[in-house]
Amino acid sequence: MSHTRPTDLRRPLTLRDVSEACGVSEMTVSRVLRNREDVSPATREKVQTAARALGYVPNKIAGGLASQQVNLVAVIVPSLSNMVFPEVLSGISAALGDTGLQPVFGVTGYKAEKEEEVLYEMLSWRPSGAIIAGLEHTDASRAMLENAGIPIVEIMDSDGTPIDSVVGISHRAAGMQMAEAIVAAGYRRIGFLGTKMSDDHRARKRLQGLTDGLAEHGLELIDTEFYTGGSALKKGREMTETILARNPDLDFLYYSNDMIGAGGLLYCLEKGYDVPGKLGLAGFNGVDFLEGLPMQLATIDACRYEIGVQAANLIAGKETGGLIGGHRIELTPELVPGDTIRKA
């Protein structure tokens, strides 16, 4: 069932091995392998051939220590399982693609304590920059970020005070924007469905924005329903059934994310609710799988990919003339009315 492979005995190759194999000094081999220009084509060729033949892979641990710089960017997000963060990461990867910087991902599960651990771990690799979701951190996390001596970009959210730079949208404003749209369309009895969000600060801010926006029109949320874990689509159905059973006279349901919104939409269509005539629906995020639903769910695009790109550009010093630190980029999310809010 188990054996020791021959490779286990082989000492990893070093620069010295390559050096000896091609009769060029370690130093020059190092130059070639780092693609520096100041090497003659002849020796360059010799070195590359030898390195390739041996299968040499440089040791970045040693390189990083010697050069005191590491081409890593720490990226810390709460989750990978909802469709939102992978898209942010794509944006980051894309923007970092041609910079020589490499993203490294860490996941916190929406736990501040876990965030602290992940951060500690990642900063101990002395990355060239850090991108981290949200503005809420433990004191220890803030201290680490402040003392790291590298550019920090907090992303997704712009409602608060950043440590260094920030790229995001105002979730509070998004909530208010949705409130305006809902009221403008003539809905009056509004329910909210979302995650249990003691730890999801952005969902909380959207809810806050929604209630504040409604309040401006003298309206209050009629009811709320929360869930945790499980298949979001299914939860969306269940919560919808529950809240409508409790309050049959609701005329609008606002979901804290598109996935549960999609579940709710499917439920309502099945049960024959008149959407958007008697019952309006909306989600949040603008995930592209909404396009395949029987009816397009109203939503607000959270600019996820764009946020990733801009954050990465700040770290890479692109479009800032190489200046680092203290940028504030607030994107304006677009409300996509779809088919589930009736025209005013």
Next chain:
Amino acid sequence: MSHTRPTDLRRPLTLRDVSEACGVSEMTVSRVLRNREDVSPATREKVQTAARALGYVPNKIAGGLASQQVNLVAVIVPSLSNMVFPEVLSGISAALGDTGLQPVFGVTGYKAEKEEEVLYEMLSWRPSGAIIAGLEHTDASRAMLENAGIPIVEIMDSDGTPIDSVVGISHRAAGMQMAEAIVAAGYRRIGFLGTKMSDDHRARKRLQGLTDGLAEHGLELIDTEFYTGGSALKKGREMTETILARNPDLDFLYYSNDMIGAGGLLYCLEKGYDVPGKLGLAGFNGVDFLEGLPMQLATIDACRYEIGVQAANLIAGKETGGLIGGHRIELTPELVPGDTIRKA
């Protein structure tokens, strides 16, 4: 728009700083920070207080170089955007949780060449092990993996020859299993819908298994339809419309993944197709959002979380008595008939 923060001037803290701050030798400080037992409670306390007060974060670059070992596990997957790999990563994270090992993720976009780059980059950090999706790699990638001198676990797929260990399912067998179920249920005119899969070897193997399985019953695929990019749900709809327009007499549609299958299902229900009576449907993966669909799509569970757990356990040497290398774990995927295959 931009400023230099004060922290930029601050030299990163070293062990020496902590040492001086608490009057204990660097060596002992190092011991405390690595939670070694051979330090007196008194000095331990003193050191911890000082380290915390200063906000010291250890330098793993230096530590890794000195100790010649790094608590990182390289994890390389093709994509994060379909729901399948995040679940594998969750399994890996969970299993690695209590081992002191830390996963680092890399993404290849299903490109062999990109895989090679990512691998090179990750191996240059001298991780303690590597987990990589699939058995198909470039020669250079194979060479790197073979020479890395660390445990390698190839995951997801068991149809082929692993470099070292493998944890996965047979996609060929999964295809055949589905063929059996389809034929047993009495369907005869079968179409296949999937990704353009020159690079998705597992989808290709499932299709191969399907056609071979059908062939055993004297059947051939009637038609196929492929897509690339975009919203999978929407693509599922479009492809379904296309293939049914071309071949209205198809009685079964096999989708290479659940997401396009879900799109197809929604389309068929909308158009009033008799599912599963006149038209059967099936997908692949067993993603849990299927639970929220109007009708549950037949699928085969790809054991994604479990694969992650087992792969991580192999790397960590759990349940193998610490023996490393050459394990073969083939999981048996379960066919979930759902509601879209009629009962035999």
Next chain:
DNA sequence: CTGAAAGCGCTAACAT
């Protein structure tokens, strides 16, 4: 264009 020497910050191995 190439080479030699010094040292990055930490830990293994060996004292004490």
Next chain:
DNA sequence: ATGTTAGCGCTTTCAG
């Protein structure tokens, strides 16, 4: 239980 020494594999710096 604590301290000392040497060196991990590379790159910076300076010399040729």
